[in-house]
Amino acid sequence: MxxxxxxxxxxxxxxxxxxxxxxxxxxxxxxxxxxxxxxxxxxxxxxxxxxxxxxxxxxxxxxxxxxxxxxxxxxxxxxxxRNIENPLQFLVMSTIVTKTKIVLSWEEISEVDEYNVYRNNEFMVAVKTNHFTDYRFSLDESYVYTILSKRLLAKSEETLSKSKSVVAGIFGALNPVSNKEEATTEEFRVTKLIGKPNALLIPVLEKQRRTNINRWKFRYTTFIKEKWIKNPNILAMDHYFKGDNRDFDSEAERFRTRVDIELAYDKPKTPLTFTKEIGQTVSYNRAKRFRQKAVASYDGIKLVRLDHEEEEVGFLLTHSVGNPLVTAPEIDYEVRAVMQRNGTFDITGFHDQAPHHEIYMSRGSEKNWMPIHLAESKGLAWMSEITAWQYWRHSNFE
CATH class of the missing domain: 2.60.40.10 (Immunoglobulins)
Structure with a gap:
């Protein structure tokens, strides 16, 4: 049969x-x-x-x-x-759930030869095609699937040849173990949260209507994991900078920048609240004695509300913040999000591969932070404009 x-x-x-x-x-x-x-x-x-x-x-x-x-x-x-700057933003994605299998399918990413599939952070398989089928799963468990892939930055040879001295300077001083291929490798991370299959497979007329999500919270933080950062300019008076001395933590008080966004469906006109904070930059001399401190400008953090249709609101967040004490590359990222009142979300973005980036989301009135994207720094060299971005997308099917 x-x-x-x-x-x-x-x-x-x-x-x-x-x-x-x-x-x-x-x-x-x-x-x-x-x-x-x-x-x-x-x-x-x-x-x-x-x-x-x-x-x-x-x-x-x-x-x-x-x-x-x-x-x-x-x-x-x-x-x-299509968004040329972010190949994942309008990527066609499909998820199929039956009693016997879960199928993930995605539009091919140009010049990508292999996709690594993870389930709940455990490696499953590397596939050459743009789909994956999981036959071994529980009908009563939720799953998080992640598809990782890489490709060389388009026209990277031409770009690097024009900026050879810049690359040598940045990578030689900041990250001596780096190489040209690493610096020009774009990384893509596509994540799908899938609810319990048994709940997804209930006949529509027997399902209880989902409780609306009246409040959405979104938090994007950048931070420097190290306690001290050495200035690559050996002639500078600011020989060291103070880092944040921590790892991933949604509630940490030390950071370079933090953006909080709250969407309230239960208030008239569905307001979108936007707050931004920037950590203090502190420098020290060779003996690690305090020299000066300052806070970077907030002007580089901008939010645009995106209204789609009824009960579907989103935003575009852009970020470009630099060191207020010395001339240095800025921390750049972009996020586009859609958060529906029925609980479905689709969030995509890209960022420099330094410093650490952590993104969390909470659905409901309380701050039950769920990690959306956590990216470790590859070294300050990856803040250069000539190095490749990391792209990510996170959505759900519940």
Missing amino acids: KKFEIKSLSHHPNSIEFTWHDIGGMYHVYRDRELLYEGTVAEFKDGDFNHARMYTYSIEQVENDKVVRVIALQTSAYAEQ
Whole structure:
């Protein structure tokens, strides 16, 4: 007997189309609790959607007016435009959940030859294709899947040849063990949080309507792990800088910069609250005696609210903050987020590969911080404009 599973899934500029194995009976297709199809033909075409938005479908097989089997499918619609600066922002992603397997599929990233798949931070497999199927899982457990990949920065040879002296200076002084290939390697991290399969596979009309998420909290912090940072300019009077002397910690009081954003769906006009803090930069002489201190300008941290449709609000956060005491590369990053009132989120961004970056999110009235992206510094050399970014994306299917 054929298994009740997705047979094909395709995305086009004006449609999302999928078929499933025909095992007989009547079929229902829901999109976010709305019944869109009822019939005996095992195929569906959706042409009424917003580009780049993420949608959830339930495909149900019905016999004698009773739902017998369910397929849960989440996919993002084709994007009309692409963001050249962030290849992951509009990447088409799909997740399929059945009783017997979990399938992750993603649009290929140009020039990437291999993808490393992790589940709950444990390595699973390296794949050459843009999909992964997990057959060994519990129906009563949630999972976090991460797909890691790398590629050389486009036209890196040309870029580096024009800036050879800069590269030699930065990497020789700040990170002698680095090499050109490392500095021009872009890293991509795509993470999907998947809820308990048994909960995803409940027939739509039997599911309790999810409690709305009235409050979203988002925190982005950059920090220097070391206690002391030596100035690579040996002639400078500011010979040392004080680091933050800590590891990842959502509530840590020491940092270079911190941004907090809160979205309140339960207030009129759904306000977006934005606060930003910058840690003090302190320098010392060769004997580690205090010389001077200052706080960098807040002007480089900017937030733009992005309203999509009802009960779907997001933001664009950009960050460029430097050392206020000496001329040095700035800490640069960008984040784009969509946080729906039903609890679905899709957050993507990119950043310098130094210093440490930590990103957390909380859903609800309390600060139950969930790590979204934690990236260790590769050394101050990776703050240079010629080195490659690290790209990331985190979304959920619950």
